[in-house]
Amino acid sequence: MQDLIRQAEALCQRSGMAFTAPRRRVLEILAASETPMKAYDLISKAGEGGQATKPPTVYRALDFLCQLGLVHRIEQDATFVACNHAGHSQPVALFVCNTCLKATEVAYDEVSQILEKAAAAKGFHLKRLVVEGRGQCQDCAIAA
Amino acid sequence: MQDLIRQAEALCQRSGMAFTAPRRRVLEILAASETPMKAYDLISKAGEGGQATKPPTVYRALDFLCQLGLVHRIEQDATFVACNHAGHSQPVALFVCNTCLKATEVAYDEVSQILEKAAAAKGFHLKRLVVEGRGQCQDCAIAA
DNA sequence: CCTAGTATGTTATTACATAACACTCTATAA
DNA sequence: TTATAGAGTGTTATGTAATAACATACTAGG
Ligand SMILES: [Zn+2]
Ligand SMILES: [Zn+2]
Ligand SMILES: [Zn+2]
Ligand SMILES: [Zn+2]
Numbered sequence: 550m551q552d553l554i555r556q557a558e559a560l561c562q563r564s565g566m567a568f569t570a571p572r573r574r575v576l577e578i579l580a581a582s583e584t585p586m587k588a589y590d591l592i593s594k595a596g597e598g599g600q601a602t603k604p605p606t607v608y609r610a611l612d613f614l615c616q617l618g619l620v621h622r623i624e625q626d627a628t629f630v631a632c633n634h635a636g637h638s639q640p641v642a643l644f645v646c647n648t649c650l651k652a653t654e655v656a657y658d659e660v661s662q663i664l665e666k667a668a669a670a671k672g673f674h675l676k677r678l679v680v681e682g683r684g685q686c687q688d689c690a691i692a693a
Numbered sequence: 694m695q696d697l698i699r700q701a702e703a704l705c706q707r708s709g710m711a712f713t714a715p716r717r718r719v720l721e722i723l724a725a726s727e728t729p730m731k732a733y734d735l736i737s738k739a740g741e742g743g744q745a746t747k748p749p750t751v752y753r754a755l756d757f758l759c760q761l762g763l764v765h766r767i768e769q770d771a772t773f774v775a776c777n778h779a780g781h782s783q784p785v786a787l788f789v790c791n792t793c794l795k796a797t798e799v800a801y802d803e804v805s806q807i808l809e810k811a812a813a814a815k816g817f818h819l820k821r822l823v824v825e826g827r828g829q830c831q832d833c834a835i836a837a
Numbered sequence: 838c839c840t841a842g843t844a845t846g847t848t849a850t851t852a853c854a855t856a857a858c859a860c861t862c863t864a865t866a867a
Numbered sequence: 868t869t870a871t872a873g874a875g876t877g878t879t880a881t882g883t884a885a886t887a888a889c890a891t892a893c894t895a896g897g
Pocket of ligand 3: 785
């Protein structure tokens with residue numbers, strides 16, 4: 550968890566980007582959360598330590614972290630989750646448990662090739678892919 | 694296009710659902726649109742014919758149409774598009790062109806099986822899948 | 838009739854995201 | 868040293884997406 554922060558620092562240094570206070574703060578909060586968080590929960594949380602934190606600050610940090618692959622946005626429900634594979638740029642699928650709301654990352658190299666082909670068959674050149682799911686995670690299946 | 698409406702009528706009759714005025718209106722507007730539409734554009738458009746149309750009316754119609762598979766919601770940018778395969782319940786991928794904004798539907802039976810397996814390998818039982826893409830469509834590739 | 842079920846109309850509010858502008862900090866070139 | 872450009876932040880205000888809650892209407896079955 551503190552690991553993730555160090556990896557982020559390193560990644561920024563390598564890319565010549567600044568790992569500033571608000572970016573660190575947002576990543577810390579996300580890394581500490583068990584489940585993906587909504588932007589406004591993140592804004593409240595970030596503002597707990599005295600100084601008010603406003604939407605643009607957090608959204609800017611989120612954009613930055615998403616671009617670096619340190620955070621993923623889950624489109625289905627507009628939530629954000631810290632990536633545990635720190636800065637991978639390969640595409641991953643995000644599966645969210647309907648019960649505990651935790652997210653599981655799954656790589657999908659195979660799938661992206663198939664979809665690229667399927668798209669190409671219709672003359673569509675694929676640039677970005679979003680793969681997300683909903684269902685039940687292992688822990689919750691056992692509990693039930 | 695008028696076809697789609699008839700298919701919707703038939704589908705509703707079979708399912709014992711009512712194909713009411715606001716539902717028809719929303720589907721007509723979407724079917725007439727070349728590109729996916731935002732909810733509030735849809736609301737304005739629906740309200741053009743005299744009577745004011747308010748968000749809940751349109752959102753309820755959209756929920757209904759989405760459940761029947763007559764309309765798809767594109768999660769990436771919160772837009773809605775009429776389905777040209779009228780009421781298929783198989784999962785499809787939606788690829789949106791960055792230039793002309795038109796959406797292309799692609800079936801993905803293969804892919805869903807692979808992803809289900811990949812999820813299962815992590816103990817995750819997949820119930821719903823979202824596959825979306827961005828890129829360039831054929832027409833725009835030719836134009837460029 | 839009455840009632841349950843389904844759907845709509847309306848008001849108000851909540852939630853998600855960005856525009857626009859002023860300000861700070863840091864690096865580099867004149 | 869002093870511009871000046873670039874990146875980042877703070878702040879106000881606004882735009883955009885979605886739903887809660889409650890009243891009303893229409894229909895079908897008892
Ligand atoms: Zn990741
Ligand atoms: Zn779970
Ligand atoms: Zn479809
Ligand atoms: Zn195009």
